[in-house]
Amino acid sequence: MTTQPLLEVRGLVKQFEVGSAWLGRRRRFVRAVDGVSFTVERGRTLGLVGESGCGKSTTARLILRLVEPSAGHIGFEGRDLLSLSASALWAVRQRMQIVFQDPFGSLNPRMRVGRIIGEPLAIYGRTDAAGQRRRTRELLELVGLDPAFAHRYPHELSGGQRQRIGIAAALALEPSLVVADEPVSALDVSVQAQVLNLLSELRRRLHLTYLFISHDLHVVLHMSDRVAVMYLGEIVEIGSRDAIHREPKHPYTQGLLSAVPVADPTLRRERIVPRGEVASPLAVPSGCRFHPRCAFAFDRCRVERPVAREVGAGHEAACHLY
Amino acid sequence: MPPPLLAVERLQTHFPTSRGVLRAVDGVSFTLERGEVLGLVGESGCGKSVTSLSIMRLVPPPGRIAAGRVLFEGEDLLAKDDEAMRRVRGARIAMVFQEPMTSLNPVFSIGDQIAGAVLAHAGGGRRAAWEHGVAMLDQVQMPSPRQRARDFPHQLSGGLRQRAMIALALASGPAVLIADEPTTALDVTIQAQILDLLRRLQAERGMAVLLITHDLGVVAELCHRVAVIYAGRIVEIAPVRSLFARPLHPYTRGLLQCLPHPSRFGQPLTTIEGVPPDLRQVTAGCRFAPRCVHVIASCRTTEPALEEREPGHFVACPVLR
Numbered sequence A: 001m002t003t004q005p006l007l008e009v010r011g012l013v014k015q016f017e018v019g020s021a022w023l024g025r026r027r028r029f030v031r032a033v034d035g036v037s038f039t040v041e042r043g044r045t046l047g048l049v050g051e052s053g054c055g056k057s058t059t060a061r062l063i064l065r066l067v068e069p070s071a072g073h074i075g076f077e078g079r080d081l082l083s084l085s086a087s088a089l090w091a092v093r094q095r096m097q098i099v100f101q102d103p104f105g106s107l108n109p110r111m112r113v114g115r116i117i118g119e120p121l122a123i124y125g126r127t128d129a130a131g132q133r134r135r136t137r138e139l140l141e142l143v144g145l146d147p148a149f150a151h152r153y154p155h156e157l158s159g160g161q162r163q164r165i166g167i168a169a170a171l172a173l174e175p176s177l178v179v180a181d182e183p184v185s186a187l188d189v190s191v192q193a194q195v196l197n198l199l200s201e202l203r204r205r206l207h208l209t210y211l212f213i214s215h216d217l218h219v220v221l222h223m224s225d226r227v228a229v230m231y232l233g234e235i236v237e238i239g240s241r242d243a244i245h246r247e248p249k250h251p252y253t254q255g256l257l258s259a260v261p262v263a264d265p266t267l268r269r270e271r272i273v274p275r276g277e278v279a280s281p282l283a284v285p286s287g288c289r290f291h292p293r294c295a296f297a298f299d300r301c302r303v304e305r306p307v308a309r310e311v312g313a314g315h316e317a318a319c320h321l322y
Numbered sequence B: 001m002p003p004p005l006l007a008v009e010r011l012q013t014h015f016p017t018s019r020g021v022l023r024a025v026d027g028v029s030f031t032l033e034r035g036e037v038l039g040l041v042g043e044s045g046c047g048k049s050v051t052s053l054s055i056m057r058l059v060p061p062p063g064r065i066a067a068g069r070v071l072f073e074g075e076d077l078l079a080k081d082d083e084a085m086r087r088v089r090g091a092r093i094a095m096v097f098q099e100p101m102t103s104l105n106p107v108f109s110i111g112d113q114i115a116g117a118v119l120a121h122a123g124g125g126r127r128a129a130w131e132h133g134v135a136m137l138d139q140v141q142m143p144s145p146r147q148r149a150r151d152f153p154h155q156l157s158g159g160l161r162q163r164a165m166i167a168l169a170l171a172s173g174p175a176v177l178i179a180d181e182p183t184t185a186l187d188v189t190i191q192a193q194i195l196d197l198l199r200r201l202q203a204e205r206g207m208a209v210l211l212i213t214h215d216l217g218v219v220a221e222l223c224h225r226v227a228v229i230y231a232g233r234i235v236e237i238a239p240v241r242s243l244f245a246r247p248l249h250p251y252t253r254g255l256l257q258c259l260p261h262p263s264r265f266g267q268p269l270t271t272i273e274g275v276p277p278d279l280r281q282v283t284a285g286c287r288f289a290p291r292c293v294h295v296i297a298s299c300r301t302t303e304p305a306l307e308e309r310e311p312g313h314f315v316a317c318p319v320l321r
Helices: A056-063 A086-095 A113-123 A129-142 A147-151 A159-171 A189-206 A217-223 A241-246 A251-259 A299-303 B048-055 B082-088 B110-122 B126-139 B158-170 B188-205 B216-222 B240-245 B250-257
Strands: A007-018 A028-040 A045-049 A071-076 A096-099 A177-181 A209-214 A226-231 A234-240 A309-312 A315-317 B006-017 B020-032 B037-041 B064-072 B093-096 B176-180 B208-213 B225-230 B233-239 B307-310 B313-315
Touching (some): A045 A056, A056 A071, A086 A096, A096 A159, A113 A159, A129 A147, A159 A189, A226 A241, B020 B233, B110 B158, B158 B188, B188 B216, B208 B216, B233 B240
Parallel strands (some): A045 A226, A096 A177, B037 B208, B037 B225
Antiparallel strands (some): B225 B233
16 A cells, blocks of 8 residues: 555546537647646655646646546546545545645635635534634644734735745645645745745645646756656656756757756856747647657657657656657 | 946836835946846846836836936936937837737737838838838748738737747847846747847847846846846846856845755755835835845945945945955
């Protein structure tokens, strides 16, 4: 039992319909997530990184079943999430929580902080009113805020404080898995560092497992044990932080790493930036989806979709070069 | 020595609010030389964008420029009448913004917009102006520029829109380009392409660029000199290598240390505790003092002035040596 991963995702697919079949027009579909597989061990952090529209946030929502998958398997704490009844899913949801990007949009502006944090406890009938107040105080202290914040409204708080409230609310039910979807993207760098440190510390203290999603490769590398790189709905490479950072194999991963501006003017390197732009998800390129932008593409890349292959210990890449 | 191309002197820009005057820019001075890329870096609300809008005299009301001078080619832009200012704005000093969708006109093709700008500033015939627009789109590496010139902004991706915006800004051959977070809304691979483009165009045309950004990585990639701005004041200004090698202000050091860095992934980040001050209630002393780990008694009473520590490297902090 101890070797079983906390979260196991296999062949996850989400197809969205765009437009309608009205008046004989052909129905069109976008495969936002197209065959994504990975596992996350208990107490570990898997980072999901990729650019706009690569499917990373949809993947997060599918795992929580906030969006229903079109196909695939999701195993969580040994249970098959997709076969659960509504009531069983309701019970399991306590164990998996999400922290959103926008601390301005995700907190109810008409509720005081105490109620925002206490609401999950009330919904799940965990405790009485006094217990709720006590737990709210504990949670505020846990995220580094004064318990007096319970009486404030979200608009009275800074972006960093609001994100701490979002984290406290996510932790109220003592989840094992926390999905953090761009949790620091809306924050200034000095505040970003505070929130990243808090998330790392909470993971250690509460033995949490994270799925950490960001478009910022350095932030993902900083926070994660393992990193999955997504491109147009697929994972193109997955491996340990060191493998992805020091020995990236997929040309897209190499391009992403090389494109990140580094705060060091002595490091003006020769860059291999992927050329052109991401293809529309409505017109996914044949073969390897990255081939129109890839400097190493050859004939096979244009026709055959590459499958993930082992390129090192626990390190896989979906590329015909390997 | 010839006077600098652009000199901002003791600029103050204020916004009246129901709870007092907000001093968004409070005594900012710097120069921009011909052919130079100067970065203006800071976090949200520090006054970097308001500084650039003040130079262009585009501060949104009720905000107003309360004091200072903006000398461009030796003439004070703040003293010019509106007509004279219009001949500078867009023609001699041009601007690109973070979100091109809000600065391009949605009902004209990008070719028409560039041609319109050329006609307004340089005159000549419609046909020549259109051809000039196509040539500009080619210079910013717009794929198939002749066809794309007929596209409307919504038909372009974010990266291509930013290229169109740059083509529009450069069409009249400005001496100064103000670029306000030009790559912030873009994906990182597209950002890298746009930064490469800006670097190449700047070098080819020898124009001066004032780059407004929150991203020290972008500064390191593009700038010759950099000014760090905090709570409406410049706290440090230096050649880019000197600033990154020997940051002298505690705030600059904090900004550099709080970024995840390849050499220390996974280790706790150094943070700057607290939040910037309310710019409606500016108190005596150094504005960074409440958050500073090096603070001494005099920091709370005397506002430090910029002093030169190394050639061209100025810092407003008497404590760190």
